[in-house]
Amino acid sequence: VDTQVLGWGIVGLGRIAGTQIAPAISASPGSTLISVVSRDQDRAEEFARAHGAATALDDYPKMLADPRVEAVYIATPNALHADQVIAAAQAGKHVLCDKPLALTVPAARACVAECRSAGVRLGITFQTRFHDGLAEAAQVVRSGEIGKVVAAEVTMSGGRNLPGGWRTDPALAGLGTINNIGVHAFDVLRYLLGSEVSEVAALTDAEPGFLIDTTALVLLRFRSGTLAYVNANQSVPRSRDDIVLYGNEGRVLGRNLSRPGRVGELIVTTKAGEREFPGSTADAYRRLVEAFADAVAQQRDPSPSGEDGLRSVELTTAIADSLRDHRVVTLPA
Numbered sequence: 001v002d003t004q005v006l007g008w009g010i011v012g013l014g015r016i017a018g019t020q021i022a023p024a025i026s027a028s029p030g031s032t033l034i035s036v037v038s039r040d041q042d043r044a045e046e047f048a049r050a051h052g053a054a055t056a057l058d059d060y061p062k063m064l065a066d067p068r069v070e071a072v073y074i075a076t077p078n079a080l081h082a083d084q085v086i087a088a089a090q091a092g093k094h095v096l097c098d099k100p101l102a103l104t105v106p107a108a109r110a111c112v113a114e115c116r117s118a119g120v121r122l123g124i125t126f127q128t129r130f131h132d133g134l135a136e137a138a139q140v141v142r143s144g145e146i147g148k149v150v151a152a153e154v155t156m157s158g159g160r161n162l163p164g165g166w167r168t169d170p171a172l173a174g175l176g177t178i179n180n181i182g183v184h185a186f187d188v189l190r191y192l193l194g195s196e197v198s199e200v201a202a203l204t205d206a207e208p209g210f211l212i213d214t215t216a217l218v219l220l221r222f223r224s225g226t227l228a229y230v231n232a233n234q235s236v237p238r239s240r241d242d243i244v245l246y247g248n249e250g251r252v253l254g255r256n257l258s259r260p261g262r263v264g265e266l267i268v269t270t271k272a273g274e275r276e277f278p279g280s281t282a283d284a285y286r287r288l289v290e291a292f293a294d295a296v297a298q299q300r301d302p303s304p305s306g307e308d309g310l311r312s313v314e315l316t317t318a319i320a321d322s323l324r325d326h327r328v329v330t331l332p333a
C-alpha cells in the first residue's frame, strides 16, 4: 500500500457505512477500502463487491490482523463501539469511530487512553463540523465580529422518522434521539463557540411504545458565557434545521445547515450589514474522511478527535443524570 494512501477496513456494514462512509473513502484520493467485516459472510462479500474492497470477512480480529488495513471505521450499534475501538488500537490501527464513542464515560476514557498508548489516531464521525459555512461561522465568532455570543440555538431533526431496530433497545443504543442526532448539535456548538459546557438541563419525550427518547430539548451553559438551546428530534416532519448564534453585536444564521444532504445558507448580520454565503451540507462525510486521512499522514490528531468523542459522552451522561434527577447538572471543569 502506498504510504500516502490510507488503507481502510470497515466493521458494521449497515446504512451509514454503505450510503456515506464507503462512498466517501472511494471518492477520497488519500484513502482506499481494503477489507470489510459483517456478522454475515455473504453480506460482507456483497458489500465488498459494491464498494470495491479486496477482502470480505465475518471475523473482526481477522481484519485487525491484516497489515494492509491501517485504519478501521466502526459503524456498528453504539454499545459495540468501545470494545471495537480498543481492539483496533491494540492491533495498531488508527480508528474512526462513529458516534457515540461509548455508552459510558469510563469506556470512552479507556478508548482515548488505549489509542494514545498505542500511538494510533482516534477520530469521531461528527461530520456537522464539515458542513459548508460552519468553518466561516466559527471564524466570525473568533474574530469578535458579532460580539459576545449571548445565546445559541440548534435545531436538528431526522424528520418524522422514529427510531427502529437496535436503536429502540437501550442496551444497544444507550439513549435515543440524543445519541442519534443530539450529539451532532452539541459537538457543533462546542466547535462554533470554542468552549466547553459547564451546565446542562434536559427534557425529553418518548413516543408511545418507545423506551428511548424520540424528542429532546436541552439547555446548555458554556464556559464562555453563552447559553444554548438544542432541539433534537426524530418526531416532526417539518423542522427548521437552523443554527443561530446571537451575539450582542450581531447574528450568525446557518439556515438549513444543521443536517446532512441539504442546501442552505450562512447569513452574518452586523452593524456593517449582511453577508451571505451559499451552503451545501452534501460533502461533509467525504471531507471528514479526507481530514482524518490527512491527520494520520501528518501525524496529528484529527478533528473531531477522540477527546471530542469523550466530551460528548460526558455531556450525554450529564443529560441522562439531568433527566433522571430532574435537575441542572454541573460538568467537571
Ligand SMILES: NC(=O)c1ccc[n+]([C@@H]2O[C@H](COP(=O)([O-])OP(=O)(O)OC[C@H]3O[C@@H](n4cnc5c(N)ncnc54)[C@H](OP(=O)(O)O)[C@@H]3O)[C@@H](O)[C@H]2O)c1
Binding pocket: 011, 012, 013, 014, 015, 016, 017, 037, 038, 039, 040, 043, 044, 074, 075, 076, 077, 078, 080, 098, 099, 100, 125, 126, 127, 165, 166, 179, 180
Ligand atoms: N455520523 C452520522 O451522521 C451517523 C448517521 C447514521 C448512523 N451513525 C452511527 O453509525 C452507527 C451505525 O448506524 P447505522 O444507521 O448504519 O445502523 P445500521 O444500518 O443498523 O447498521 C449497523 C450495522 O452493525 C452491524 N451489527 C453488528 N451487531 C449488530 C447487532 N447486534 N444489531 C444490529 N446490527 C449489528 C450490522 O452489520 P452486519 O450485518 O454487516 O454485521 C448492521 O448493519 C451507529 O453507531 C450510529 O450512531 C452515524
